[in-house]
Amino acid sequence: MYRSAVYDKSLLNEIAPPKKGKIKSIDSIPTSLQRKENINIPGLDETQLVRHFHHLSQMNYGVDTGIYPLGSCTMKYNPKICEEIASWDNFACTHPYQDISTVQGNLEIMFELERMLCEITGMDYFTLQPAAGAQGEFLGMLLTRAYHKFKNNNERNEVILPDTAHGTNPASVTMAGYKLIEIPSTKDGTVDLDMLEKALSDKTACFMLTNPNTLGVFESEIIEISKMVHNAGALLYYDGANINAIMGKAKPGDMGFDIVHLNLHKTFATPHGGGGPGSGPVGVNIKLEKFLPVPRIAKKEGKYLFDYDAPESIGKIKGFYGNFSVLLKAYIYILMMGRDGLKEASEIAVLNSNYLKKKILKSGKYEMPYKELRKHEFVISCEKLKQEKEIRAMDVAKRLLDHGLHPPTIYFPLIVKEALMIEPTETESKEDLDKFIDALIKIADEDPKIVKNAPNNTPVKRVDEVSASKNPILTWNMI
């Protein structure tokens, strides 16, 4: 039976209460700015400090703990060699403004990574600047805006999205100042071509799509969709959160997408870091190249350099050149996987997903609306359990924790009731998949009381999230 380590953890300020005190101010600092008192932050000795965080880490679940099947998050194993190399001084201790002759290695890596990502996606050019997928989307919208402005199509102020879109899509669209048009999906869970046709107009700037979509369904009518969007004079945007399903099988560029973002922290195995840092490079086809952020990385006479000469460029989206250490880790991963490795990663990711899906559905405890064949992820519904036993998706998720398994994404996409969105990735073994299946089936048969009271084997029992928002306590001073 799984049991998480449990510590009754004091907060840092309880372990070492900060000592208030006057400090000797420095006369040469302008009096209006001189600090008079110590900042109130605790100072622990190294042993206390390391133990504190060591204990906290033991109350946290990561991919190295076990299966982490968050849908659309691609929680795959993070190779240790990538961490090791990224920490070498010759990478970690370089400054972004160093003379270009002293950072040729960094530029080579970025240049080569851009070429690799172009090949994987079928796009013509890439920028590595965005810090995350959502920032890639936002950049995509800025590129869309620059493109239409360049063509004097300033009246194009709408962006269309299917109702299965990731939450960041609509948020990025409105942040870029566009009006959002959401269209419902078909009974197969795919883009409704009639609805799309109706939504498209001379006001449409862009259609954003994830393929395979968040249900894990491949949009088979993508070529038709691309034609419709382009005939309307709009651009087609690819949310690459789900590209782990199709590497070496198909390319967004061939499907007709104009802009693509990738999440290096998903598909290319860089760690999610408890929330970040990530990296969200953006690829475009030739008609959008001139709008890409500066600097572009170029190679001339065997030397790498930064090219700022891009008068139509949108400028910058993040400081310096992106999250370089994440780029480096992704580059290492692609080198190791190579042509066959990336293809097999997608094949096994899709196999693992369909294996899970088939076995879970075979139990008859859960249902799966929409189309049968799924790619790297699938979404099942706990609606039947809710009707019969008042067990909700949230309860199933919490009970999975008692089995030492991380739950899937829940209540997303919104078009599936009581949704469990499951993405196992290619790095999970058959044994671990079987354990997950067994747990899901067992939970469905359990006494609802036990399931609704879960979890019990975690460091804390079910957390009251409602009062955390109603009466927010966000720092130790607010306690």
Next chain:
Amino acid sequence: MKFISNSSVKDVMLKEIGLNNIKDLFFDIPQKIRIKDLNLPDGLSQQETEKKLRYIACKNKSFHDITSFLGGGIKPHYIPPFVKSIISRSEFYTSYTPYQSEASQGFLQAMFEYQSIIAELTGMDIANCSLYDGVTALGEAALMCTRINRKKTFVIPENISSDKKSVLKNYTRGAEIEIKEAPYDIKTGKIDLDQLKKNVDENTAGVYIENPNFFGIFEDDIDKISKIVKGAGSLFVVGIDPVSLGIIKSPGEYSADIVIGEGRALGNPMSYGGCSLGIFACKKEFLRQTPGRIIGLTKDSDGKRAFCMALQTREQHIRRGKATSNICTNEGLCALAAVSYLSWLGGGGLEKLSKINFENGQKLAKKIESIKGFEKMFSGVHFNEFVIKCKNDAKMINKKLLQRGIQGGSVIDSWYPKLKNCILFGVTEMHSDADIEKLVSALKEVSNV
């Protein structure tokens, strides 16, 4: 195959789900767009990969190979090895956004502690648990000001980094916010108060200043600046270098409403500019307009202390198109490095660190100033960066320094045409007296050439 567990059992698995071939899983991809293979090389073994990367790494020079005096928003700082040990705990770095609180108490508590310490540091009530970097934090701050007071202009100093200006423009384009620049005083290097006054009016959503500013100079007219901002009914946004806060006041003490900054210096390596850590803190009254993830303290069903994500209804995964920001993935691990580093330093340690940085800044500036052909550009008091005007061609000076194994400061006239042949030098606790002497004697040599 590497990192793929089921290569050897795939036929068994296929059979169990009634399929014969992997191809059966991909028939929904139209024939027309199916590809056979990617045009990429064969994969390398871990050993081969490491060898290749060693070869590439040799084409770089690290801070430890060349004595570097660069600044401009990023400088080298000492990272005690325990920080790496903590952030290398894989339960931390291989986890993601703590959607499942019960399985994420460790990271959640660490982020709550990070927020608490950042609030102390900035003198604000609350902080979020990170944005991408200090640069995008400015963009988010400008958007937040407009959300709060519905006004449509945002005033910045002329002398902020060119990256910040460009990113700010892009972040505020959609909300149609007009950006106005208040020039600096060419004598002091501080913001020109008369010009600031002219730029701020009743339509100003927010005013941004940096302390110390991009030239390294302390903006000490804070009471006057604050009066101008508040007098117009605008919000006061202050950018910090956390390393300076051990010896100067927190922006909260001079009535800032929102505080942002780059937090990389707190236990994170330079890594060629990334990863970074966007600090974002503000007054409690603006809580519901804040961008990004915030962790709250609450209880579990037994009444025991517990942590979880708070106010998620501001965020994109709930609010979608009406979210306060599109941010999802942030810089959590860099925030973890920052909280462990800061709680080791403590208030007293930070004061010492600030002092060393300030003193090294003074020492180096004085020595360079005393060399013929170099003078300090501005009269304002600086922290650990400063601008030197060279009599000779600044680019040539840097070239000659490089031949002597030294990376000089940034030549900034491409960003500020008025500052021809000016170099922005940066120095920190990483620079020994010997490093400083090395630069000074090299400058003496090159000034004579």
